[in-house]
Amino acid sequence: MIRxxxxxxxxxxxxxxxxxxxxxxxxxxxxxxxxxDAPLLWPGTAGLPFGTDSLGRDIMAGLFYGARASLLIGIxxxxxxxxxxxxxxxxxxxxxxxxxxxxxxxxxxFQTIPPFMLAIVLLVVLGTRLTTIVTAIALVSxxxxxxxxxxxxxxxxxxxxxxxxxxxxxxxxxxxLQQILPNAxxxxxxxxxxxxxxxxxxxxGLSFLGLSDPNVMTWGAMINMGKDQMRQAWYIVVIPGCAxxxxxxxLNLFGEGLNDALNPRLRRQ
Amino acid sequence: MSGTxxxxxxxxxxxxxxxxxxxxxxxxxxxxxxxxxxxxGESGCGxxxxxxxxxxxxxxxxVVGGGTLSFxxxxxxxxxxxxxxxxxxxxxxxxxxxxxxxIGDQITxxxxxxxxxxxxxxxARAIELLALVRLPDPGRIIDTYPARLSGGQRQRVVIAIAIxxxxxxxxxxxxxxxxxxxxxxQIMALLAGLRETLGIAIMLITHNLGLVAQAADRVMVMYxxxxxxxxxxxxxxxxxxxxxxxxxxxxxxxxxRTQTRLxxxxxxxxxxxxxxxxxxxxxxxxxxVARCHASEPALSGGAGHRAACHLA
Amino acid sequence: MAVLIVLGIAVFNFILLHLAPGDAADALAxxxxxxxxxxxxxxxxxxxxxxxxxxxxxxxxxxxxxxxLGFSSRYGQSVASLILERLPATLLLMGTSMTLAVAGxxxxxxxAARHAGRLADRAISLVVLLLYGTPMFWxxxxxxxxxxxxxxxxxxxxxxxxxxxxxxxxxxxDIAQHLILPAATQACFFLAVYTRLxxxxxxxxxxxxxxxxxxxxxxxxxxxxxxxxxxxALPPLVTMVGMNLGTFLGGAVLGxxxxxxxxxxxxMFDAVFQxxxxxxxxxxxxxxxxxxxxxxxxDILYAVINPAVELR
Numbered sequence: 001m002i003r004x005x006x007x008x009x010x011x012x013x014x015x016x017x018x019x020x021x022x023x024x025x026x027x028x029x030x031x032x033x034x035x036x037d038a039p040l041l042w043p044g045t046a047g048l049p050f051g052t053d054s055l056g057r058d059i060m061a062g063l064f065y066g067a068r069a070s071l072l073i074g075i076x077x078x079x080x081x082x083x084x085x086x087x088x089x090x091x092x093x094x095x096x097x098x099x100x101x102x103x104x105x106x107x108x109x110f111q112t113i114p115p116f117m118l119a120i121v122l123l124v125v126l127g128t129r130l131t132t133i134v135t136a137i138a139l140v141s142x143x144x145x146x147x148x149x150x151x152x153x154x155x156x157x158x159x160x161x162x163x164x165x166x167x168x169x170x171x172x173x174x175x176x177l178q179q180i181l182p183n184a185x186x187x188x189x190x191x192x193x194x195x196x197x198x199x200x201x202x203x204x205g206l207s208f209l210g211l212s213d214p215n216v217m218t219w220g221a222m223i224n225m226g227k228d229q230m231r232q233a234w235y236i237v238v239i240p241g242c243a244x245x246x247x248x249x250x251l252n253l254f255g256e257g258l259n260d261a262l263n264p265r266l267r268r269q
Numbered sequence: 270m271s272g273t274x275x276x277x278x279x280x281x282x283x284x285x286x287x288x289x290x291x292x293x294x295x296x297x298x299x300x301x302x303x304x305x306x307x308x309x310g311e312s313g314c315g316x317x318x319x320x321x322x323x324x325x326x327x328x329x330x331x332v333v334g335g336g337t338l339s340f341x342x343x344x345x346x347x348x349x350x351x352x353x354x355x356x357x358x359x360x361x362x363x364x365x366x367x368x369x370x371x372i373g374d375q376i377t378x379x380x381x382x383x384x385x386x387x388x389x390x391x392x393a394r395a396i397e398l399l400a401l402v403r404l405p406d407p408g409r410i411i412d413t414y415p416a417r418l419s420g421g422q423r424q425r426v427v428i429a430i431a432i433x434x435x436x437x438x439x440x441x442x443x444x445x446x447x448x449x450x451x452x453x454x455q456i457m458a459l460l461a462g463l464r465e466t467l468g469i470a471i472m473l474i475t476h477n478l479g480l481v482a483q484a485a486d487r488v489m490v491m492y493x494x495x496x497x498x499x500x501x502x503x504x505x506x507x508x509x510x511x512x513x514x515x516x517x518x519x520x521x522x523x524x525x526r527t528q529t530r531l532x533x534x535x536x537x538x539x540x541x542x543x544x545x546x547x548x549x550x551x552x553x554x555x556x557x558v559a560r561c562h563a564s565e566p567a568l569s570g571g572a573g574h575r576a577a578c579h580l581a
Numbered sequence: 582m583a584v585l586i587v588l589g590i591a592v593f594n595f596i597l598l599h600l601a602p603g604d605a606a607d608a609l610a611x612x613x614x615x616x617x618x619x620x621x622x623x624x625x626x627x628x629x630x631x632x633x634x635x636x637x638x639x640x641x642x643x644x645x646x647x648x649x650l651g652f653s654s655r656y657g658q659s660v661a662s663l664i665l666e667r668l669p670a671t672l673l674l675m676g677t678s679m680t681l682a683v684a685g686x687x688x689x690x691x692x693a694a695r696h697a698g699r700l701a702d703r704a705i706s707l708v709v710l711l712l713y714g715t716p717m718f719w720x721x722x723x724x725x726x727x728x729x730x731x732x733x734x735x736x737x738x739x740x741x742x743x744x745x746x747x748x749x750x751x752x753x754x755d756i757a758q759h760l761i762l763p764a765a766t767q768a769c770f771f772l773a774v775y776t777r778l779x780x781x782x783x784x785x786x787x788x789x790x791x792x793x794x795x796x797x798x799x800x801x802x803x804x805x806x807x808x809x810x811x812x813x814a815l816p817p818l819v820t821m822v823g824m825n826l827g828t829f830l831g832g833a834v835l836g837x838x839x840x841x842x843x844x845x846x847x848x849m850f851d852a853v854f855q856x857x858x859x860x861x862x863x864x865x866x867x868x869x870x871x872x873x874x875x876x877x878x879x880d881i882l883y884a885v886i887n888p889a890v891e892l893r
Contacts (some may be wrong), residue, residue, distance in 0.1 A: 079827030109589045112872045113865065117849070121861050124853055125597050126890050201716050207717050209850060220716075227722060227839075234726050241719035248714030326796055352799020359797075364790035367889065369812040379798050430798060 003113070007257025013250025018074075021071045024064035032065040032217040033057060053236050054229050063243055070247060073134055074200040075219075080138035082150050082192050085145020090176050092146070093153025107143045115201060117139035123211045130213045133206065137199050145173040148191055152184035186262040193255035197248045206245050211236070219244050275300040275345070275438055282315070282322050282494075284542075288334050290337060293494045296336070298456050299421035300438065305464060307485035307502070309517065313538045315494040316474045317394045320440045323472075326352045338355045341437065343563045353383045356431030356469075360443040362423035365446070366415040371401070372426055373411035374435055383434045398429040402459060402490045425459070430464060439463075442474045458483050478521040482506060490514045493549040500574040512575035541543050548579070556580060559569035588642075590869040596861045597643050613708060650863040660863045664845065670740055671844030673838070675829050677760055678767035683822060685768065686775025687811065693776065694783030695806050705776060712773035717832060721766040721839035735762055738841035763840040767832065771825055778821055782814040789813070815886055823879030827872030830864070 017237065024032075035056040043051040043059075050059035092103040110118075122136040156162060165175050206212060207220025219240035226236030282293040288506040300306045308316045316330055321327045321337065325347030338345035340354070351357070357376050359365045366375060376398060377391035387395060392411070399407030400423040415423055424444065441460065447451035461484045464468055473485055481488055483503060488505045490498040490513065498511040509515045528548040535552040539545060560579050568577045611835070637718075644650070650660035693705040712720075729737035743754045786792065787810050796808045833846030841847065845864060852860040 016625055105589075109586060109593065110584050110826075112869050113593075114828035114868050114872065115592060116828075116831035117868055118831075120849070120853055121597060121858075121865055123856060124766065141819065148854060197714065199836075201714075204716050205718060208716075208835065209853060222650055223719060224721070230722065230726055230732055231685050233729070237719070237722050237726070241716070241723070244719065245711070245714050247731065248716075249710065251701060254711060257673065324797055326793055348799075350799075351797055357794070357797035359790060359794055361790060363795075365794040367795065367809055367813065370809075378800065382801075383799060427794070430794075434799075565602040 004261070006253040007261060010250045010252070010254030010257055011024035013246060014254055017071060017247050018252065019066050020064045022070040024061075028064055030061070031079075032061040033098045035128060039221070042233070043235055046139035050239050051233075051235060053226060054233070057227075059236065059239055062217050062222050063218040063219075066222060066240060066243065069130075069160045069216050069218040069245075070200045070203065073130070073203045074180055074196040077113065077134045077141065077203075078192055078195045079170065080134065081141035082145050082188065082197060084138065086149050086181070086188070088142070089146040089151075090153055090181065092181070094172070094176055096104070096154070096230065100150070103146070108145050110140070110143045110151075113140075116205065119202060119206060120209065120211065123206065128211050128213055130216055133203060133211075133213060136206075137202055140202075141195055145188065145191060146194070147206060148187055149184060152187065153180055156180045156183055163228035168216025190255055190262060192260045193251055193258060195233075195254070197251035200251070201244065201248055237241040272302050273299050274302045274304075274341060275472075276337075276339045277323075278318065278337045280311050280322065280338065282318055282327065282331055282333035283334035285330050285332050288332075290542045291334060292331065293322070293493060294541075296491075296494075298489055298495055298496065298499065300470050300472060300510055302437065303464060303468045303470055304487065305461070305473055305480040305485045306523070307473045307475060307488045308491060309475060309481060309488060309568070310491035311476060311538050312492040313336070313541075316491055319491075320357075320442055320472065321348065323440065324355060326351075335435075343378055348542055353434050354436050354438065356436040356439040358424070358427050358439060358444045361447045362420055362427050363447065363490040365427050366413055366423055371412055371414055372418075375426075376411075376430055378432065385530040394433075398433055401432075401463075402426070402429045402559075404429075419457065420448055424448060424452075424456055428456075428459065428463075432467065432469065435467070436469060438472065440472045440474070441478070442475070445480065446475070446477070454483075460484065476509070478517060490497050490517070491546060493539055495549070495577065496568065497550070497578070499568075501577075503530055508574075510570065510574065510581040511550075511578045512556055512580070513550045514576070516546045527540045548577075585871055587866075590644055590866060591645050592638070594866055595638055597862065602605050602726055603702075608810060624684045647865065650866075651859045653810060658861055660869065663860070664863065664867060665846065666841060667845045670842060671830065671833055671846060673756075674760065674833065674844060675768065675826070677764040678770065678827070679822065679826065680769035682771035682775055683818075685772040686779055686818070689772070689776040690779025691783055691806050693780040694787060695802075697780075697784060702780075705879035709773045709776050710776070713777075715770070716835075717766060717770050718732055718835040718839050720769060720838060721763065723840070724762050725768055728863060734757075738839075740843050763818055763842050767836045769831075774821065774825070775818060779814060779818055779839075782817050783810055786810045786813045812886065816883065819879055820883050823875045823882070826878075828868075830868035830871060857882070 037048060037052050037058070039052055039054050039056040041048060041052040041056075043049060045051065048058055048060060050063065053059060053062075088103050088107065092100040099144055118140050119136045122139060123132060124130040126136065153176075162175060165179050170179075203212075203218065204220030204223070207218045208224045210224060212218050212221045222240040223237050226233070226240075230237055235267055276299050278297045279295060280289050280296040284290040284292075296315070296319060298306070301550040308319070308524055310316055318327065318331065322331075322333050327333070330409070340346075340350060366372075372393055373392060375570055377386075380386045380391040383386075384391075396407045396411055399410055404410050404422060404425050407474075410418070410422075410426075416425070418426065424447075428444075429443075437580070439460075444460065447457050448456060457480055460471060460473075464471055475481060485502045486496075488502050488506075489496055490511060492511075492513050498505070498509065498514045499508075504519065505514065509518055522571075539549055539552070545562070547560075547562040548554070548557070548565055553558040554561065558580070564579075566577045566579045566581075568575050570576055570581065652659050652666070656663055689705050689709075691878050693702040696702045725737045728735045737761050738759075741752065742759075766878055782807075787806075792805060792810055795805050800809070828848075832842060834849050835846070836842070836848045837844045837846030845867075847860065849864050850865070851857075
């Protein structure tokens with residue numbers, strides 16, 4: 001009961017954030033970087049529910065556009081990471097032997113470099129655009145997926161239905177994609193949900209350090225810009241931070257709920 | 270060697286969420302000082318649960334629903350007695366010991382907590398105990414971890430822990446089931462010897478009637494959460510009154526006699542939450558009459574030998 | 582193995598260096614436009630950038646082995662000495678926050694597991710869930726807002742008060758005061774991770790036979806939880822702490838930036854700000870070495886807490 005509650009609450013939060021992202025351009029047709037009113041207006045004044053920042057930009061608009069950036073970056077980078085992870089993990093787990101050894105060394109190598117640091121360096125090298133940010137986050141996130149998928153494949157490849165596919169001469173690609181992968185997908189989906197949260201928080205951290213696309217409004221960048229006015233106008237920092245917190249919370253709840261729903265072993269407890 | 274040590278009267282053990290669902294129903298028995306009482310029956314009959322109730326170790330879902338328990342003339346307080354005056358031996362010696370601590374740690378922590386011994390005194394006593402359960406080279410074994418010991422050796426350690434504080438009663442729940450047959454006999458001989466030398470009473474829970482014949486003074490047969498027969502061990506083996514006890518005996522290999530096919534008892538122990546009307550054994554009983562399916566028989570018979578059967 | 586990984590990372594870094602816009606000389610000089618042509622020519626000659634790639638790689642690795650990480654023009658100091666100078670501050674912050682996180686994680690994790698499903702567990706789980714979703718840099722800002730800006734109890738940043746040159750104990754107290762907020766910020770996040778992890782592994786251990794046996798021995802509940810069960814539940818926590826120690830430098834960038842803590846993380850932020858790629862890569866190599874070292878420490882710790890594991 002409680003568990004299923006977390007699925008619904010998490011889902012509702014995600015729906016709300018997705019709604020904000022979708023409606024950003026409709027409700028706020030103006031550029032979120034444009035000056036909307038006088039700078040440092042407190043929330044509630046001049047008809048702006050969340051006030052303005054030090055450059056007079058509407059914080060409410062920033063919040064909506066930030067939702068768009070967060071979800072976009074979170075989902076795109078996770079999709080890419082899951083893609084790489086499945087490819088590496090499936091090949092390593094299915095073929096085993098030397099291929100497995102080589103791929104796992106590579107995975108280990110990537111896991112040895114602190115992910116946030118690697119993302120920073122990648123962005124400094126590649127420059128900060130939306131695409132490079134997605135690339136950098138994907139490049140540091142895939143090893144976890146690869147390990148997970150490899151483990152599932154190692155277990156599933158020995159199962160009877162896979163063996164019989166091999167006997168009737170089905171091609172490796174078909175066995176991997178049509179037979180094993182669908183059975184290995186449940187834990188991957190759960191991990192992906194949590195990875196989206198991690199990616200969003202990582203993007204916020206990078207933005208906070210100034211490593212964001214200068215043309216995209218993000219929550220992390222809003223916090224970065226507001227941190228020097230914290231003494232006079234703390235709301236500039238608090239509001240986008242709460243948005244981040246709620247979004248990450250929603251994703252974690254949703255992931256936890258999914259895990260319970262998809263994983264019968266845990267559900268029995 | 271006389272006087273009642275443990276008295277159980279009308280013990281009910283029920284589910285916490287629904288007290289009407291009872292796994293042990295109105296169970297009464299005594300254990301005298303220095304006596305070995307065997308509790309026999311198939312698994313699911315309530316033997317283990319009864320022993321856990323006596324030591325306050327019932328799993329979360331079960332509670333004592335009623336009955337009076339007394340120990341040495343006073344109300345039984347499991348949490349105060351366990352480890353001190355009631356020792357326990359579990360079935361699987363492989364999992365009873367904590368793999369992260371040395372044998373010595375696991376014995377001395379008790380001695381220090383219950384008897385207030387100092388470090389050196391506790392260690393000396395632990396070595397003494399290991400020698401008492403006839404482990405070779407106790408001075409070395411005390412510093413090893415359980416993983417280094419065989420199953421039989423570990424069960425000896427478990428016994429040493431159970432008797433560490435000179436308890437009056439040891440509850441041994443299937444103490445030999447997980448062991449090799451040759452080791453089984455050694456462990457039983459050890460337990461019987463401890464009763465002789467230390468005067469410890471033992472509640473021996475088992476489904477192996479061979480062990481019972483070898484060591485016990487009295488036998489209590491349980492079926493579906495109830496006591497169905499109780500007798501001195503010779504009387505039970507000579508003239509079992511309850512058909513269930515007869516079937517259990519028939520299912521036991523006799524030493525000396527050539528192994529013919531063991532008479533299996535057909536059917537399963539009914540779920541205690543879904544008992545048939547009348548005698549719970551009636552559906553599996555080959556001598557049951559109409560009355561058996563209608564009303565549950567009460568315990569009857571002489572002082573020493575009683576059974577719950579309409580036909581006894 | 583460890584050497585191989587460090588070597589792999591070095592090669593990887595070399596590749597990154599060559600992916601960067603402009604050649605390594607530009608990168609080494611800092612921002613591309615900043616170096617004047619004469620300086621760039623000197624650099625090119627010094628690092629042999631006119632030579633073929635594999636020769637360059639060889640030289641790069643040679644320099645790494647001799648800890649010659651190059652020169653930071655921004656700081657007018659060699660990168661190696663710059664890093665060494667900043668390392669103690671980071672290690673102090675890391676030690677303090679990880680100690681807090683582990684201690685808190687143990688207390689909360691064990692408490693939650695002991696009261697699983699009840700109020701204390703739910704309250705702890707809720708807090709953990711919130712901490713999980715809170716970006717570390719933001720919670721740091723919130724702590725500054727509350728304790729430095731609003732209440733004015735603690736300093737908002739830095740490692741010591743620049744205005745008063747304290748010495749001796751006063752200096753230690755000064756640093757301790759500055760340490761509280763950044764350490765608490767980093768600790769909170771890891772505390773959530775450890776609480777969650779320990780709760781899960783404690784729940785698993787508390788259901789084991791030897792825990793029931795410890796109860797039968799008459800041990801107190803608190804001792805059973807914090808001594809018997811905790812020791813068995815510790816290995817996953819040790820693994821996680823080791824991983825976090827290894828990658829701590831990565832997270833430290835945010836924490837140290839928020840609190841202007843003069844450690845490696847802050848140095849890295851400055852390097853990012855100034856696009857000092859050489860300094861960045863040096864820190865990256867260093868932190869990878871850190872990860873490898875942390876893994877070694879975990880292996881040793883494993884052997885210490887778990888007698889079944891033996892060091893080869």
